[in-house]
Amino acid sequence: xxxxxxxxxxxxxxxxxxxxxxxxxxxxxxxxxxxxxxxxxxxxxxxxxxxxxxxxxxxxxxxxxxxxxxxxxxxxxxxxxxxxxxxxxxxxxxxxxxxxxxxxxxxxxxxxxxxxxxxxxxxxxxxxxxxxxxxxxxxxxxxxxxxxxxxxxxxxxxxxxxxxxxxxxxxxxxxxxxxxxxxxxxxxxxxxxxxxxxxxxxxxxxxxxxxxxxxxxxxxxxxxxxxxxxxxxxxxxxxxxxxxxxxxxxxxxx
Amino acid sequence: xxxxxxxxxxxxxxxxxxxxxxxxxxxxxxxxxxxxxxxxxxxxxxxxxxxxxxxxxxxxxxxxxxxxxxxxxxxxxxxxxxxxxxxxxxxxxxxxxxxxxxxxxxxxxxxxxxxxxxxxxxxxxxxxxxxxxxxxxxxxxxxxxxxxxxxxxxxxxxxxxxxxxxxxxxxxxxxxxxxxxxxxxxxxxxxxxxxxxxxxxxxxxxxxxxxxxxxxxxxxxxxxxxxxxxxxxxxxxxxxxxxxxxxxxxxxxxxxxxxxxxxxxxxxxxxxxxxxxxxxxxxxxxxxxx
Amino acid sequence: xxxxxxxxxxxxxxxxxxxxxxxxxxxxxxxxxxxxxxxxxxxxxxxxxxxxxxxxxxxxxxxxxxxxxxxxxxxxxxxxxxxxxxxxxxxxxxxxxxxxxxxxxxxxxxxxxxxxxxxxxxxxxxxxxxxxxxxxxxxxxxxxxxxxxxxxxxxxxxxxxxxxxxxxxxxxxxxxxxxxxxxxxxxxxxxxxxxxxxxxxxxxxxxxxxxxxxxxxxxxxxxxxxxxxxxxxxxxxxxxxxxxxxxxxxxxxxxxxxxxxxxxxxxxxxxxxxxxxxxxxxxxxxxxxxxxxxxxxxxxxxxxxxxxxxxxxxxxxxxxxxxxxxxxxxxxxxxxxxxxxxxxxxxxxxxxxxxxxxxxxxxxxxxxxxxxxxxxxxxxxxxxxxxxxxxxxxxxxxxxxxxxxxxxxxxx
Numbered sequence: 017x018x019x020x021x022x023x024x025x026x027x028x029x030x031x032x033x034x035x036x037x038x039x040x041x042x043x044x045x046x047x048x049x050x051x052x053x054x055x056x057x058x059x060x061x062x063x064x065x066x067x068x069x070x071x072x073x074x075x076x077x078x079x080x081x082x083x084x085x086x087x088x089x090x091x092x093x094x095x096x097x098x099x100x101x102x103x104x105x106x107x108x109x110x111x112x113x114x115x116x117x118x119x120x121x122x123x124x125x126x127x128x129x130x131x132x133x134x135x136x137x138x139x140x141x142x143x144x145x146x147x148x149x150x151x152x153x154x155x156x157x158x159x160x161x162x163x164x165x166x167x168x169x170x171x172x173x174x175x176x177x178x179x180x181x182x183x184x185x186x187x188x189x190x191x192x193x194x195x196x197x198x199x200x201x202x203x204x205x206x207x208x209x210x211x212x213x214x215x216x217x218x219x220x221x222x223x224x225x226x227x228x229x230x231x232x233x234x235x236x237x238x239x240x241x242x243x244x245x246x247x248x249x250x251x252x253x254x255x256x257x258x259x260x261x262x263x264x265x266x267x268x269x270x
Numbered sequence: 271x272x273x274x275x276x277x278x279x280x281x282x283x284x285x286x287x288x289x290x291x292x293x294x295x296x297x298x299x300x301x302x303x304x305x306x307x308x309x310x311x312x313x314x315x316x317x318x319x320x321x322x323x324x325x326x327x328x329x330x331x332x333x334x335x336x337x338x339x340x341x342x343x344x345x346x347x348x349x350x351x352x353x354x355x356x357x358x359x360x361x362x363x364x365x366x367x368x369x370x371x372x373x374x375x376x377x378x379x380x381x382x383x384x385x386x387x388x389x390x391x392x393x394x395x396x397x398x399x400x401x402x403x404x405x406x407x408x409x410x411x412x413x414x415x416x417x418x419x420x421x422x423x424x425x426x427x428x429x430x431x432x433x434x435x436x437x438x439x440x441x442x443x444x445x446x447x448x449x450x451x452x453x454x455x456x457x458x459x460x461x462x463x464x465x466x467x468x469x470x471x472x473x474x475x476x477x478x479x480x481x482x483x484x485x486x487x488x489x490x491x492x493x494x495x496x497x498x499x500x501x502x503x504x505x506x507x508x509x510x511x512x513x514x515x516x517x518x519x520x521x522x523x524x525x526x527x528x529x530x531x532x533x534x535x536x537x538x539x540x541x542x543x544x545x546x547x548x549x550x551x552x553x554x555x556x557x558x559x560x
Numbered sequence: 561x562x563x564x565x566x567x568x569x570x571x572x573x574x575x576x577x578x579x580x581x582x583x584x585x586x587x588x589x590x591x592x593x594x595x596x597x598x599x600x601x602x603x604x605x606x607x608x609x610x611x612x613x614x615x616x617x618x619x620x621x622x623x624x625x626x627x628x629x630x631x632x633x634x635x636x637x638x639x640x641x642x643x644x645x646x647x648x649x650x651x652x653x654x655x656x657x658x659x660x661x662x663x664x665x666x667x668x669x670x671x672x673x674x675x676x677x678x679x680x681x682x683x684x685x686x687x688x689x690x691x692x693x694x695x696x697x698x699x700x701x702x703x704x705x706x707x708x709x710x711x712x713x714x715x716x717x718x719x720x721x722x723x724x725x726x727x728x729x730x731x732x733x734x735x736x737x738x739x740x741x742x743x744x745x746x747x748x749x750x751x752x753x754x755x756x757x758x759x760x761x762x763x764x765x766x767x768x769x770x771x772x773x774x775x776x777x778x779x780x781x782x783x784x785x786x787x788x789x790x791x792x793x794x795x796x797x798x799x800x801x802x803x804x805x806x807x808x809x810x811x812x813x814x815x816x817x818x819x820x821x822x823x824x825x826x827x828x829x830x831x832x833x834x835x836x837x838x839x840x841x842x843x844x845x846x847x848x849x850x851x852x853x854x855x856x857x858x859x860x861x862x863x864x865x866x867x868x869x870x871x872x873x874x875x876x877x878x879x880x881x882x883x884x885x886x887x888x889x890x891x892x893x894x895x896x897x898x899x900x901x902x903x904x905x906x907x908x909x910x911x912x913x914x915x916x917x918x919x920x921x922x923x924x925x926x927x928x929x930x931x932x933x934x935x936x937x938x939x940x941x942x943x944x945x946x947x948x949x950x951x952x953x954x955x956x957x958x959x960x961x962x963x964x965x966x967x968x969x970x971x972x
Contacts, residue, residue: 019432020373022388025398029391060595088286091279098276103283110294114538116493116514117301117531120521122293123637127311132637144289174278203381205496210522213634214620221383225500226623228387234829235391242384249379257372260379261440311636312659312862395794417794419952505798507948523629524937525636525657 023246030054030240053240063241065216066223069135070245073208073219074201077139081197082190084144089152089186090178094164104153111146123210137211138219139201148193155189156182195252195259202249220245305532310525322532332533334508335516338423339537342491342512343544345427349487350480353435357442358468371443375436382433386500389429390416393501416502419509426497426510433497434490438483445479446472485548492541513537583616584865586872587641589631591855594621596824600888608875615868624802628653631860635659640862642869643876646691648854648930649748651683653937655690661859662688666870674879674895682928683856691856692873693894695882697819698852698919698926699842701725702826702911706836707814711735718815718840722757725815725843726786732814733791741815742796742804745783748940749800750947752929754779758847761931767972772958772965780957784950797948809833817842819853820890820915827912839915841922852926854894890916892923899923935971942967 031049057063091097092104122141123132131137159182167181205221212218215226224245228238253260305322307315326332360371377385392398393415400412415425449472457471473480495514498504504511504519513533521530593601605617620641622630628650634640646654654660663683664672672680675693683691701718708715711732719725729740744753751761751771759776762769770776786792793813795803805822807813809830816822820839827834842850857873859866875881882893883901890912893899904920907913933939946964949955955963 019377019435022392023376025392026384026388084286084289087282087284091282095275095279097272097279100279103287107286107290110290110298113294113298114541115294115298116517116538116541117304117534118294118297119518120527120530120534121297121301121304123521124311124527125292125296127637130638133634133639140289141293144286144293146290146294149286174275178282199379203379203383205381205383206499210633211637213630213637213639221381224381224387225383238387242387246380246384249381250376253375253379254372257368257375260375312657414794417798419948419954503798505948507945507952507954522633522636525632527636 026239027243029236030243032236053236054244057237057240057244061227061237061241062215063223063227063244066218066220067244069217069223070202070219070221073135073138073204074198076135077142077201078194078197080139080143081145081148082194085148085152085193086183086186086190088144088149089156090182092149093153093156094159094182107146107149119207119210126211132211133213133217135217138204138208141207142200142204145193145197147196151189151193152186155186159185192259192262195256198252199249301531302535304528305535307528308526309528311527312525315528318528322529323536325529326532326536331508331511331516335511335513336536336540338509338511339492339494339513339540341423342427342430342494343488345430345491346484346487348427349431349434349438350484352431353438353483354442354473354476354480356435356439357446358472360439361443361446371436371439374439377433378436380433382496383500385429385433386497389432390501393425417506419506422502422506423510426494426501429497429501430491430494434487438487441483441486442476442479445476449475481549485545488544488548489541492537492544513540583614584868586615586617586643586865586869588617588619588872589627589641589644590619590621591624591627591645591647592621596828597885597888600885604876604881604884608872615872617872632657632659635860635862638862640860640864642859642863642865643873644858644860645694645855646858648682648691648856648928649936649940651691651856651858652685652930652932654858654860655685655688656934656936659860659862660690661861661863661866661870662690663692663859663870664689666859666866667692667874671874674897675877676894676896676899678927679852679854679894682854682930685932691858692870692877694855694857694877695885695891696852696854696894696923696926696928697821697891698850698922699817700820700915700918700922701815701817701840701842702808702820702823702837702915703815703840704808704811704813704833704836705838707732707736707738707811711740711814715838718838719843720841722843722845725817726782729815730786730791736814738811739793739807739813740791741817742792742807742813743783743786744801744817745947745951746797746800748931748943750780750783751931751943752851753845755929756845756847756849756851758845758849762933762972766933767969769965769968769972772962777957777961780947780950780961784957787951788953797951820912820919823912823915824889834911837911839911839918841918844925848925849929850922850926851929852923854928854930890919892919933968933972939968939971 030053031051032053092100118141126132126137126140131140163181163185164177167177172181203221204219205225208219208222212222215223218226220241224238224241227241228235304315306317306319308318308322309315356374360367360374394400395412395414395417399415400409403409404412413421416422453471453475454467457467462470493514494512495518498510498512498515499518502510504515514537517530517533517537520526520533588605590601601619605619609615609617624647627644627646631641631644631646631650631654651660665688679693679696680689683689683693703715703718705715708718711728712735713728713731719728725741726743732738732740744750754761754771754776757775757779759773759779760770787794787796793803793807799806801818801822804813804816805818805825808816808818809826811830811833823834823837823839826837844850857876859869859873863869877894879893879895879898882895882898883903885891886893886898887903892904904916907917943964946955946960950957950960
């Protein structure tokens, strides 16, 4: 009740044809219900642009995260080489490091790389995911040695062994990782707020707040925008609940 | 052969290590260094030693922000309490309980901007919350949730709690599942009532989860920013101005990057002290197997 | 397959040469011109690009609350814009940070002469001017005829003095339950209120703050008491003029002292409230002076095309461009020739036309009341906090102003 009710109210507000959001008594079943606000938010505001930006950042971000994790987890799990344990403990241990100053230093770094106000500035600092590396290492670890041996007897090189034998076996772990990372990239707010300046590159979270300042009087549009931003995440969550919860529990173990 | 294998291994590790190096390790090391410099990007950095930390000592906004951030930690015990109760409640094998759990998890996956805007409207002077309370006869005049400096911080804390509840609930559910059923049954056979069982058996066995969730939420509470930024902007009269907010303002509002780094170092120190204290506290209570 | 790859490669090459031409990319920031003036700005830019094929202009519209901070962050990030619209407070703050081009040097004397000298000088910091004046907007009083009538007030006689204004607001709140006004007390706007009542903020040597005196305290106490008696909404201190416009457009506020350009917002958002709106001169205080908020264009030192940027800023603020803008919305030009245009004295029946005629007459007593001080960042923050402390009862008005004055004196 306490958690769902505000969402119901939000959806109801987004469907209302007129009036301020502060109507009494509160309107829960808008009559007449209208989709005009949803149309309005797409046509009169650069909402479609924000939507595309979010999709792009989320897509590229997740893709690169999966790639780096799938790469890095492999040697940590299945190869012996000098420095392996040191690297592994350094990676996991960096979770303990306080990251508070990261915001400032990463801004300076991206400035030196001339990446401020680019999409890359938004996703790059988050691409190497410690959780992802850890998760993938666990997944590679449980692959039976016989499978590897058989592939080697067939004459598979290191790259083929990884790409054609190992990678397909860790797809479930990659799926979990993708879902866990999805909400992170989709909802990212603070960091894009810092590194982006052009409204035409804003993702939804930053864009929505920007619009709510610009069109302060038309809160029904903003409510419609908020609903549009939330719906994909909720749909994904309802269908893939198990993965989400597994993600948290695994995260909790780290 | 061994060399080749090593090279291949490092080839696989390269992207991750390079990115972690640049965006994770480098900032931690050089953030501390930066706190000893005055740096505004426009002119080159100037070494000033500990001067910025001394300046913090006499900076009234630093103390206001630190005070608010420490107050914000109150959200930690409240959050643990609520989510343990919730976890115990949704653990029962009822029909549709899955949907119930999902409902509590909705705020977790929703963007903080949406949550902040939503509650900003609900908590408005003429918003829904006041309407409901007025109609129920619990209050006689609307409460200025976000514009009264004595209340605003707690109103924002409530939103943090509301958003975080589902996340910690899941951690506790995992913790509860790890408890072997035999313990509680044995206690029941000994004649312990449900409350006694909860207090003497379940809660002590949940300690690892409490330690984890407590530490995580304390770290999150100390770096609270988004809720405040969306809902109150740090006001009224700095009553919701937190350490992280002050750091953000100094760094990106006034370009005092060195000073902001000094603030970050203090905040990091507080976080570490707190994490260690948390660990000690729960360990003393007989947490032997963690 | 191979052929299509080649086609793509050629397309990329062609695109590369087109983008790599000798054009100077100028980034132009405005404040809150979207969505109402999108057409005007596009036209402005198109014309300029047509006349200057070597310049390409990229327009970004920024929110008023965010512009200073975004500008600093962009300069720091190495992606500075080239021409930026700021208000006087922002211009002076950035000038103090030594981030702006000195316009006394960059603009030739002959061109400088086309602007009103007093407006040009209001953008002066440390003896140099750091912005090119664009447009000015004296406040007018907009009020809701229906609410006036419901409160038993005569819509034909709106309050002319600040005393009458406050009194009317009290009557409206008591009789209708709707708030009468949202006074301009947020941020540092109390400093302008002092001056409108004839109270100077700084001593003539500019090294002492004068606002700890009894007359100042009395003025602050008056508003604090109004607040305690719920005579204006509690978000006045947070939301400022944007909140006031929003409330007025929702029919939940009877009187609005605002720049007339905001009437356009009321008109599009709530046509029914707009139809009920009458306009009158802004109530005068004892000082017989009105604030004249000034918008200016600045060029950051970090701009890569400074001279092109200055040239574009001069184009945006020339007589012709300004007149075209003034026809779109009730604002006033910063150049003398444009201001002399007959258009400004012509009356009309709509609230906007009336507002234009009224505001044009007010220009005589209006001037930019922004207080120019060093360390404006810190001083303004202290003043704002002091005023808020007084409103929220954490300090008495005496304590608050005395504390702020002490802090100011220590830094002046």
